[in-house]
Amino acid sequence: MATALNFSRGFKAELIQPYNFEMSRDLRPFLEEYWGSSFLIVLIYLLLIIVGQNCMRARKGFHLQGPLILWSSCLAIFSILGTVRMWKYMGILLFTRGFQQTVCFTSYTDDTIVKFWSCLFVLSKIVELGDTAFIILRKRPLIFVHWYHHSTVLLYTSFGYKDRVPSGGWFMTMNLGVHSIMYTYYTLKAAKVKQPSMLPMVITSLQILQMVMGAIFGILNYIWRQEKGCHTTMEHFFWSFMLYGTYFILFAHFFHKAYLRPKSKVKPKSQ
Structure with missing residues (x-):
């Protein structure tokens, strides 16, 4: 393992170090x-x-069981690896620099680990569009929340990456965490492995919680925008709050339709 790069005052490099593969070429420019x-x-x-x-x-x-298992398992493995690395990183940052540092300041975005995983995270949103291909080719119902969410997440992720939205670290970490569970579920489901009956509801609940937390982070960005060094603009606040607000409404509606109406048996929405 290579030695981690220090970023602005106080973060202890020895607490978490990048692996050699995380030192690869930076695609941010x-x-x-x-x-x-x-x-x-x-x-x-x-x-x-x-x-x-x-x-x-x-x-x-088309049946596509084999390709679907491969597809979902690859995304599950990627999400699990990203979750382990980013939750560890953000947790250490939280306890060494404080909550406001993780939400409002961008100094940590130049760290090697964050640069590597945020780059892959942006690219993964393009790859995940392939979820829709499986729905269409298998002639499954394509609901509005699916394609709307895929489209807008890609746009907002690209914008947030370019503009270095400070709370993007949490957006990425939460999303990877939910996806690690969701794509594991999809893999086992495609392989016809029996799942706990409550798991789809748990996944959708976690998705809704992610939307609530995303909106809260956007509000905190706005509240702390006058703090010296806080990298937040009205544009960041508007788009993050608007998108997470619409996501919350759509996912809450989906939850009600899927799990609270006796007739409905709908699988959790792909992120």
Whole structure:
């Protein structure tokens, strides 16, 4: 393991060190320069949804059990690894620098570990669009919250990465944590392994909790925006609060429809 890079005052490098693979080439300059391409990617994604649904309308759905197991397991492994690294990092940062430092200041975003995983996190939002392909090819219902969430998360993640939104560390950490459980569930479900009946409800509940926490972090950013060194703007607050607010409404509605109505048996929404 290589020695970790110190960032502004006080964080002790010996508490968490980057692995050699986390010292790979930094793609931040490239991703920051071409972050606007995320709009084109989303446009293509939405067009492919229309084309795909039209093509499958007169066809029988594909089974795709093997590819679905492989797909979900790869995303599960990635999410679990990211969760372990980022929860450890953010936990240490929280206890050594304080909660406000993790929410309002961007000094930690230049750390080797954060740069590596945040880069992969942004790219993973493009990869995760493939979830929709499995829904269309298997002729499963494609609900609004699915494609809306995939589209806007990609856009906001690219924007937040480019602008170094300070609470982005928590956004990433929470999302990876939920995904590690969710994609593990999808893997076992595709493999026809019996699951606890309450697990889908737990996953959706965690997704809703993530939206609540995201909105709270946005509000705290706004409250602390006058603090010296706090890297927060009205633009950050507006988009984070608006998106997490709409996510909360949509996921809460999904929860009610999926688990509180006796007739409905809906699988947890893919992030």
